[in-house]
Amino acid sequence: MSEQVVQERHWSAHKERGSLILMRLTAFSVRVFGRRLLTPVLYLIVLYFFASARSARRNIRQYQSYLADWSGNASLRPTLGSVFGLFIAFADNLLDRLDVWRGRLRFEQVTLVDPSGVRTRLLHSQHGGRGEILVVTHLGNPDVCRAMAELGEQVPLNVLVHNRHVAQFNRLLGEAGDRSMRLIQVSELDTAMMLDLSQRVERGEWLAIAGDRVPLHDGRRVMVNFLGHAAPFPQGPWLLAGLLQCPVNLLCCLKVDGRYQIHLDPFLDTAHWERGRRDATIQGWVQGYADHLAQQCLMAPQQWFNFYAYWQPAQPEATDAN
């Protein structure tokens, strides 16, 4: 490992623990004090985060300058104000997530942008038919999608998460009122669980999995061009889709002009590769996904909450196959 890699700690190494404590504290405080009282407190916490986390500031600055260069829109270039604005948007995002979990965000407050009826397919797939895959993006607020998917009806959805604290998170979600979503930890996937997932898809259940975060000990990654620079993306969702031969849809939730918009876009009718063409085919899909993600960044440029170094060099992980 190079020094650079050692310095740039992987997001999964530090993110969840901090965010779990923060979420727990915030969940408690919102219950006790209400959102209005808590908002300034959270702004202070984020201000402290902004002032103290130099690498997070640098990473956001890098994202903003890549986005500006790639889009040719000079007004997106980073300034102290725009970097700070993104941190503030993060505070709002946390508060919104708590509203979602407490069931305070109603369906009428969210706009569904689903021209090809992906949600209808999801709701009907349990009555015959095979499941599909939703590739989820961390831009914006994915929690809103989860809450909306569940609203009113039981949705047969399995969410694969990169989170070492799933058990605690499940408990916290339970406390907060998030009910039936089945969360599965990616690092715990083994033969039996993979078979279980494949049989769930046969029975019409869907899988949701993040397409924009690379698991730590996973050599299955692919470098694609994202906002004009090479970035690692996971192969996992695409491998699953190809092996199970199911359709792939893209899911993203952005806040535009103060309102949440859920975007559901069909992406692959059936994930399938020719023999011996697997890596090249996946490379093509992931590049298409990265291009789609880049367009969505333009729709909500201030909702990129990846504070770690996103554009990392490819790391050969010869010993990490297990």
Add this chain to the structure above:
Amino acid sequence: MNALQQEIAQLIIDTLNLEDVTVDDIPPDQPLFGEGLGLDSVDALELALALQKRYDIRIASDSKDARQHFTTVATLAAFVQAQRDACAN
């Protein structure tokens, strides 16, 4: 190594596209995952799907058995044999 074990070792090599690996490189008792051959969970799924197709069997997922069947080539061969015998009866 018996014939079925050899067949399964070859199926593993073909399915997972293991370059430069021959049947002789996969002793029946070598662990397939982790320290041994170093397969991961995506390989496991691919292998399970290939086995189901090839031998027309169904591998249940709701038990700890699946984990044990997939330990080595020998355990896989024993499992496939048992499934075939069950079908034959």
